[in-house]
Amino acid sequence: MRIGTGYDSHRLVEGRKLVLGGVEIPHDKGLLGHSDGDALVHAIIDALLGAMGRADIGAHFPDTDLQYKGISSIRLLEHVKKLLDENGFEIANIDSTIIAESPKMAPHIPGMKKNLSAVLGTENIAVKAKSNEKMGFLGRGEGIAAMAACLIRKTGKQVVQRPVEP
Ligand code: MG
Numbered sequence: 001m002r003i004g005t006g007y008d009s010h011r012l013v014e015g016r017k018l019v020l021g022g023v024e025i026p027h028d029k030g031l032l033g034h035s036d037g038d039a040l041v042h043a044i045i046d047a048l049l050g051a052m053g054r055a056d057i058g059a060h061f062p063d064t065d066l067q068y069k070g071i072s073s074i075r076l077l078e079h080v081k082k083l084l085d086e087n088g089f090e091i092a093n094i095d096s097t098i099i100a101e102s103p104k105m106a107p108h109i110p111g112m113k114k115n116l117s118a119v120l121g122t123e124n125i126a127v128k129a130k131s132n133e134k135m136g137f138l139g140r141g142e143g144i145a146a147m148a149a150c151l152i153r154k155t156g157k158q159v160v161q162r163p164v165e166p
Pocket of ligand 1: 008009010033037038039042
């Protein structure tokens with residue numbers, strides 16, 4: 001078994017959609033980013049990459065690369081699932097937490113879990129949410145953060161053995 005952890009945060013700004021776990025959440029602000037700014041998916045991607053011993057999300061999907069501009073982070077997660085498959089890993093479980101002062105995440109968590117499960121091929125995904133008790137940048141609603149932990153294990157079915165960047 002191999003463990004990975006991930007953390008991400010994005011600034012909340014006007015004129016952007018709020019997307020977390022691939023779910024568009026009605027809100028007066030959205031997350032600023034080169035992609036759709038989906039901090040939850042980014043934290044999960046970093047956890048999975050870390051567990052595989054790979055470089056982080058920024059190395060895989062550089063924010064200077066125009067092909068990732070405005071991309072749905074779910075597409076990036078699909079790429080990471082492919083890396084897992086190709087290298088003979090399966091996910092044991094993922095646990096994650098969104099930290100946001102508002103809006104309320106609870107109604108949207110089932111949709112997030114459904115999106116994540118569909119890409120990652122496992123139901124063993126937890127998504128939790130909490131506020132930051134009005135403390136700090138998260139508490140002032142300046143941004144939203146997420147963290148994730150995952151366990152992966154070797155399936156013994158390594159599909160291809162090729163150097164995968166980076
Ligand atoms: Mg990010």
